Amino acid sequence: MKKTLLYIGFCIGSCALTYAQCSADSTKDLRLKEVVVNGKTGLDSIGESKPLSSLDEHLQKLSKVTMIKRGGYAWEPAVNNMATERISVTIDGMKIFCACTDKMDPVTSYVEILNLNNIHVGSGLAGNLHGTNSIGGGLDLKLQKAGFHSRKLSLTLNSAYETNGNYRVLGTGLTYSSPSFYMNSGAFYRKSNDYRAGNDERVDFSQFEKLNLFTNAGYKLSNHRALEGTIIYDVASNVGYPALTMDVKSAKGLITSLSYRQDSVSRVFSDWETKLYYNNIAHIMDDTKRPDVVMHMDMPGKSRTCGYYSTLNGKIGRHAFVVSQDTYYNQSLAEMTMYPKDVADKQMFMYTWPDVRTLNSGISFEDKYVLDLRNVLRVTSKLSFQRDGVESNSGYNTLQMYYPGMTHFQNRFLWNVNGKYTHYFKDVQLKAGAGYGTRAPSPTEAYGFYLFNSFDNYDYIGNPQLKNESSAEGNLCLALTKPRYSISLEGSYFYFSNYIIGKPDKSLSPMTLGASGVKVYGNLPHAKLFNVNLDTKVLFLRYFHWVNRAAFSLGEDNKQNALPLIAPFTYSSSVEYLRKKVFGAIEWQGAIKQYKYSPEYGEDETPAYSILNVSAGYDISFKHTVVNIKTGVENIFDRRYSTYADWNNIPRKGRNVFLSLTIHVL
Numbered sequence: 001m002k003k004t005l006l007y008i009g010f011c012i013g014s015c016a017l018t019y020a021q022c023s024a025d026s027t028k029d030l031r032l033k034e035v036v037v038n039g040k041t042g043l044d045s046i047g048e049s050k051p052l053s054s055l056d057e058h059l060q061k062l063s064k065v066t067m068i069k070r071g072g073y074a075w076e077p078a079v080n081n082m083a084t085e086r087i088s089v090t091i092d093g094m095k096i097f098c099a100c101t102d103k104m105d106p107v108t109s110y111v112e113i114l115n116l117n118n119i120h121v122g123s124g125l126a127g128n129l130h131g132t133n134s135i136g137g138g139l140d141l142k143l144q145k146a147g148f149h150s151r152k153l154s155l156t157l158n159s160a161y162e163t164n165g166n167y168r169v170l171g172t173g174l175t176y177s178s179p180s181f182y183m184n185s186g187a188f189y190r191k192s193n194d195y196r197a198g199n200d201e202r203v204d205f206s207q208f209e210k211l212n213l214f215t216n217a218g219y220k221l222s223n224h225r226a227l228e229g230t231i232i233y234d235v236a237s238n239v240g241y242p243a244l245t246m247d248v249k250s251a252k253g254l255i256t257s258l259s260y261r262q263d264s265v266s267r268v269f270s271d272w273e274t275k276l277y278y279n280n281i282a283h284i285m286d287d288t289k290r291p292d293v294v295m296h297m298d299m300p301g302k303s304r305t306c307g308y309y310s311t312l313n314g315k316i317g318r319h320a321f322v323v324s325q326d327t328y329y330n331q332s333l334a335e336m337t338m339y340p341k342d343v344a345d346k347q348m349f350m351y352t353w354p355d356v357r358t359l360n361s362g363i364s365f366e367d368k369y370v371l372d373l374r375n376v377l378r379v380t381s382k383l384s385f386q387r388d389g390v391e392s393n394s395g396y397n398t399l400q401m402y403y404p405g406m407t408h409f410q411n412r413f414l415w416n417v418n419g420k421y422t423h424y425f426k427d428v429q430l431k432a433g434a435g436y437g438t439r440a441p442s443p444t445e446a447y448g449f450y451l452f453n454s455f456d457n458y459d460y461i462g463n464p465q466l467k468n469e470s471s472a473e474g475n476l477c478l479a480l481t482k483p484r485y486s487i488s489l490e491g492s493y494f495y496f497s498n499y500i501i502g503k504p505d506k507s508l509s510p511m512t513l514g515a516s517g518v519k520v521y522g523n524l525p526h527a528k529l530f531n532v533n534l535d536t537k538v539l540f541l542r543y544f545h546w547v548n549r550a551a552f553s554l555g556e557d558n559k560q561n562a563l564p565l566i567a568p569f570t571y572s573s574s575v576e577y578l579r580k581k582v583f584g585a586i587e588w589q590g591a592i593k594q595y596k597y598s599p600e601y602g603e604d605e606t607p608a609y610s611i612l613n614v615s616a617g618y619d620i621s622f623k624h625t626v627v628n629i630k631t632g633v634e635n636i637f638d639r640r641y642s643t644y645a646d647w648n649n650i651p652r653k654g655r656n657v658f659l660s661l662t663i664h665v666l
């Protein structure tokens with residue numbers, strides 16, 4: 001009886017998590033290959049209104065996720081209005097760190113949508129079990145794996161075209177599965193010229209090209225044990241960044257992993273996974289195509305990470321728990337060589353990331369305690385040790401001039417603890433959570449050296465003596481799920497202590513010509529951030545879905561000044577029609593004027609905007625073949641607009657007509 005109750009409890013728990021929306025979830029069609037708790041999103045790209053759109057475009061449709069845009073490619077994701085430094089982005093639990101000091105290459109730029117099975121969006125401190133230094137939340141990009149099934153071979157061919165930018169997409173995937181071996185491989189290619197903003201205005205330097213190759217394979221050693229491996233090679237070349245002063249010649253990422261999995265370990269322990277991984281990112285910037293370059297610069301960067309994690313799942317009575325131990329070692333190195341116009345003048349060389357090394361090792365724990373059918377308590381905690389510092393002697397000597405007391409390496413202890421209580425009452429789900437956690441400064445914040453930020457026009461210098469930033473978080477969610485409609489209202493509040501941000505230092509003079517000054521990273525006594533999201537879904541006339549979303553955020557520092565890059569009130573509303581093989585959708589999205597903005601960090605009042613998109617699709621199936629055709633028009637009225645998150649107000653795409661064709665041969 002007890003067991004049955006427990007089982008029902010778990011089922012209710014999982015189902016409610018799937019259907020009610022107390023978690024980030026934006027697509028209608030959830031692929032439940034695995035139950036992901038605390039926020040999940042099925043990445044069923046074919047079911048989307050624009051199937052072969054970039055991963056960035058997929059991400060920006062998700063609740064709580066916003067994208068900071070510096071060009072046509074590689075947007076920077078933010079969760080709960082917190083970007084790279086405060087969130088963790090992992091690929092199947094693997095840690096990867098970008099190699100660009102200007103944030104041109106977020107982790108999400110090294111994968112393709114066809115690599116992924118789903119994206120797990122986690123909010124706040126408990127957002128990502130494998131996350132480190134993440135207080136805002138996390139994205140875990142779960143890779144597509146064919147899995148061990150009965151013998152099957154399938155082939156997918158993808159192609160798409162977009163008029164705006166003459167954007168071409170080609171991709172193919174081959175999947176083989178059998179009871180003891182599987183492999184899925186693919187190649188994906190994208191190329192776009194400069195895109196056009198509304199009113200037919202060309203956005204120079206917004207072109208890009210990208211090739212992605214990937215293979216996942218698995219081999220069953222015995223009934224309960226398997227080996228799995230992944231190789232992804234991704235290379236982007238000739239990428240323009242209209243909002244920045246430089247472009248990218250090439251950004252190469254090699255991502256590899258090997259893991260050992262075992263299920264039914266013992267009566268208590270169910271699954272055990274140990275994964276070893278290594279990734280290498282090489283980033284080369286380029287200013288040779290820009291007109292009027294006062295001084296030519298070479299700015300290569302690299303980031304290499306190796307690590308492992310070992311995760312054990314188990315169940316004792318009403319407790320379902322996960323214990324994970326993980327360690328990684330990262331090297332981040334970036335340099336800059338300046339070539340003066342006059343050949344007689346001396347070249348200048350410096351490290352902008354002086355061979356920063358980070359060793360981080362931690363243990364995390366999650367316990368889900370099913371009190372009874374209606375009440376579930378989840379507690380998560382992570383404790384980690386971090387040793388970081390500067391390996392390069394010349395880089396160390398330079399930084400030491402600014403920080404005489406600085407040591408080569410330093411140790412930090414990081415921890416977080418978080419509790420969430422869920423109550424189910426008929427169709428209503430109530431969640432309340434609270435937590436506290438810390439994060440270490442990023443390589444840029446701690447050791448960056450004269451990094452120019454084109455947003456506020458300041459050079460930035462890191463500060464190795466920064467204290468850890470901490471956050472106290474509270475969140476509340478109320479969701480109602482009926483067969484024909486659902487509503488979810490969710491709010492989160494973060495109170496930061498020792499908030500890390502750059503502040504002007506008048507005693508220093510900038511290195512970049514024309515810069516307004518130098519900012520040095522420091523700890524603000526406190527800052528706060530509040531987010532609220534409302535999501536509704538209505539099913540009507542059998543085949544129509546009406547989906548609405550609204551979000552509002554507010555961020556303030558200790559002097560009640562606005563924090564930078566905080567979204568104003570944004571909304572979207574869409575009606576989708578789906579009947580067997582026919583699909584149609586109309587979507588309206590926009591934002592109100594950005595009343596609260598931060599002039600200190602280079603922001604201005606972004607005007608309100610709204611745009612309209614339409615799309616339609618049709619499936620044709622033969623014996624063993626399914627053909628999916630989709631077409632649509634984005635920004636129908638060719639509005640010229642930019643959002644609060646567009647770096648230096650570069651405008652977004654104007655009218656764009658797309659056509660995609662996917663052929664799936666079973």
Ligand SMILES: [Cu+2]
Nearest residue numbers: 100102104285
């Ligand atoms: Cu770069």
